[in-house]
Amino acid sequence: MLQNIRIAVDAVVFGYQHGELYVLLIKQKFGTEEAYWALPGGLVLNDEALIDAVKRELKEETNVEVNYLEQLYTFGDDINRDSRNRVISVAYFVLIDSSKTLIKADTDADNVQWFAIKEVPQLAFDHKLILNTALARLKAKLTYQPIGFDLLPEEFLFSELENLYCTILEKEIDRRNFRKKILSFGIVEETDRFSEKKGGRPAKFFKFNKKKYKQLDKEGFHFEIRFA
Amino acid sequence: MLQNIRIAVDAVVFGYQHGELYVLLIKQKFGTEEAYWALPGGLVLNDEALIDAVKRELKEETNVEVNYLEQLYTFGDDINRDSRNRVISVAYFVLIDSSKTLIKADTDADNVQWFAIKEVPQLAFDHKLILNTALARLKAKLTYQPIGFDLLPEEFLFSELENLYCTILEKEIDRRNFRKKILSFGIVEETDRFSEKKGGRPAKFFKFNKKKYKQLDKEGFHFEIRFA
DNA sequence: TATATTTGTGTATTAATTACGCTTATAGAT
DNA sequence: ATCTATAAGCGTAATTAATACACAAATATA
Secondary structure, eight states: OOOOOEEEEEEEEEEEETTEEEEEEEEEOOTTSOOEEEOSEEEOOTTOOHHHHHHHHHHHHTOOOOSEEEEEEEEOSOTTSSSSSOEEEEEEEEEOOTTTOOOOSSSOGGGEEEEEGGGOOOBSTTHHHHHHHHHHHHHHHHHHSOOGGGGSOSEEEHHHHHHHHHHHHTOOOOHHHHHHHHHHHTOEEEEEEEOOOSSSOOOEEEEEOHHHHHHHHHTTOOOOOOOO | OOOOOEEEEEEEEEEEETTEEEEEEEEEOOTTSOOEEEOSEEEOOTTOOHHHHHHHHHHHHTOOOOSEEEEEEEEOSOTTSSSSSOEEEEEEEEEOOTTTOOOOSSSOGGGEEEEEGGGOOOBSTTHHHHHHHHHHHHHHHHHHSOOGGGGSOSEEEHHHHHHHHHHHHTOOOOHHHHHHHHHHHTOEEEEEEEOOOSSSOOOEEEEEOHHHHHHHHHTTOOOOOOOO
8 A cells, every 4th residue: 555644844933022932823724614823834845855845834934034943853643633634744943033034024914923932822733732842842952052042133132131041941040140151151242232222221232153152062062051 | 746755764773782882773675786784664654653653663673672762853855865766764763771682583683683883884775874863862862861771771780881871972981970970860779689790899780760760850850971 | 818800989179050239321200 | 410210230259069089898710
């Protein structure tokens, strides 16, 4: 009997704004059934690399500019995760700087939307499971890889970085120790720009030196942010 | 155009014996071409979960008893990784206690064999890439999850555990600090059995308390073995 | 009984983490 | 101009963890 299994890719795209973690969803219309929100994704073309399939779908459906992308997990244990056919989904984990991404000028914006992670609606298929898997990956990786920077603008304030960690990890941090530790790595540099926010001492903008990080990483350096 | 992509699973099965890391390979015969050694695996059945497919293939081809199994990575970026058809492979990472596994009494043993990791022959398809990915995973995970125990017999000597770490990570360790650290976790317990090896002070056998580890893990404990 | 071999243990030094509070620069109100 | 509120920036002492390092104990064999 010939194999009759389809292969799709789906992307969990995280963004961070106004002190909140967001995920990007699209409105999935299938048949006459109720429209569910779903992760962006779709079937892989015959002559298309998996990674190109995700990139294509992201471009077509949402037009986001990707800062970080890696394979997350392949979902294929539940035979009926898609009720129409057997579909195996290779899920990807994506981080973007949502401040610079204008979602989809070209498609109707109603169908693509950011949802605060605490306010995600019911999702199609097993997409909730995929999202939860991605969230676990995000939390884990944040502590041992400098991926937090991929959720922020190129130049950011320490308070923003700190809030990002607190928010996503749902933990309190000592502001001073956090700053000290990050700076001790030598992968974050201060700029000469200052925040123009009112009502307090102006804050310096900083930026992440990715090149420096990659070099240190090669030399055996371990990034790690962990809190009691 | 209909999707025409096949989906397979492959397993990288690691074992550890006589102070060496081994990988399990099978002889792949296809057509009249030269037989290559390859990772155990094969196509997924239409109504079969991915994980069941790996387990089935492992059972059919090698008959090993699995101690640890997790999804490794899905290889589907190289369109031509299999020259016959487009095949996407979901690779799995498997650890076994090779001392208790008798490989394949039922199939001809010539076709299933352990290879020391330094002596792996040329492999079929992109299996070398898959193996390297698994090896990287093994090295990384050894430092932050107690998976070394899944390569050892239920009861083991400290010297064996220590050698396993040294061998796989290709690093020297201070014997005393290593022991102190492992014991400080409280997840390894001494038994009352002693080694009967000759020529030195007899060594106590220890065993890993998995239940205890899982509990500590839930409480926020972090296993970590890292060396300068 | 002496020698070789492997296991088992302790401590001092150094480095990293944690806990903690005051000063500075700005905006806005008076 | 002065006062108040707000957030940023900085330093140090106390605690905890990691590292470096050497000798004693138990066995087998000569």
